Amino acid sequence: MIIWRGWGILVVLIAGLFAVPSGLTAESFLGPELAPLGVALGLAAAGIAVFFVGQRLNAPRPGFHPGTGQPVMYRNAHTLFFVPMQFWGFILLGVSVLVGVMTLIGA
Template identity: 45%
Template sequence: MIIWRGWGILTVVILALVGGGATLAAGKLLESYGANVGYGFVLGLVAAATANWIVGNRLNGRPVRELVDAQTGERVVLRTSHSLFFIPMQWWSVLMILAAVVALSAILFGHDSGVKPQPWTGMK
């Protein structure tokens, strides 16, 4: 069950579309140069984090609306919140960057078993 408030669900959409698209594009580009395609995943996470940070800051940075109760004179502040699982949208970008750092460290410092992956040739 996904819990969001306002446009917080855009975090999932941004991660899927921007992150997925950048991962595929960077992976194909890196593959053509013979580089490790795992870097494409890292670049996809960084692209998604950047886009999510910009959108989240723009949505959550809107000015608040203050109303004054006519009978009591008390001020009421109306503020829209855009969050996913109770975390503001822009702060999901920090988690995406941390995931990118973990993925990058796995690529750079991961154990090489010496077994080369075989290309998928379909079902036999």
Template identity: 55%
Template sequence: MIIQRGWGILVVPIAVLISVPAGLGTRAALGPSFAAFGVASGLAASALAVYFLGQHLNEPRSSDHRQPNRPGTGRDEHILLSLPMQHWGFVLLAASALVLVVRLV
């Protein structure tokens, strides 16, 4: 199992640097009972950022149009825990939904 390759490790700091300030800002503005909504919205925003950054980084290069799945062509080179970076956007979106469900239950 590959832990990380390329810029895949950026998933973690992007998620933390967006969701933590969103949660703290929401807590400061609306009170502690609304902090989970800030964290959830921060996770959703970081999901979008990670998805589009992963799409950009893992797209095939222009010189690879003849053999798009050839190793070393730039396709899925940026991974974290064996998932391409753009797929982590869906994981972060699911985490955002989980935070909301846990908060509301």
């Protein structure tokens, strides 16, 4: 089961949109044994994209409290598995390094 809040599900979608095509491209050029290198590159690109999208979506916005009229900062909470979206960029980068190293060791 996937648990998300707000637009946190975009982490999964962005990772899939980057990793799958790059993995298929690497498979057609490098062969099936090195296809995970393409997936690793796609995950690295997805990590960068997720970081910037998460920074943009989770940025605090100034506003006013409707009852009192006092200024407040509204904070967004776009998370996946209770982890803020921008931090998933670092997680995806770590996974891409792990996949790349394991592919090169196994190859």
